[in-house]
Amino acid sequence: MTTYLFSYRMPTDYTPGDPDAAKAWGSFFEGIGSNLVDVGNPTFESTSLGACESSTTHLGGFSLVTADDLEAAVTMAQASPAVANGGGVEVGVITEIYPDRRLAQD
Secondary structure (H helix, E strand, C coil), X not given: CEXXXXXXXXXXXXXXXXXXXXXXXXXXXXXXXHHEEECCCECCCCCCCCCCCCCCEEEEEEEEEEEXXXXXXXXXXXXXXXXXXXXXXXXXXXXXXXXXXXXXXX
């Protein structure tokens, strides 16, 4: 299976740490089940460089999941609390350029 990055975009007025939000995220991750590679972490501070598409959201965190294809990964991401709270999820295929996790050396 292929690994996908879920990059969560949260509304700029979203406040992390709400108990109901934590419960929603827990349910979301439980729904992904064994496809969850790395639950990731939230971000509490962020900045953007280049052409980030929306001034109404900011980076909210990330997760790594496995799926058979991009369509299956997107289906999983649609259940994210980020989407339910007016944010979004960017889904990207992880391509291992350096499988041993080190930069290529000359």
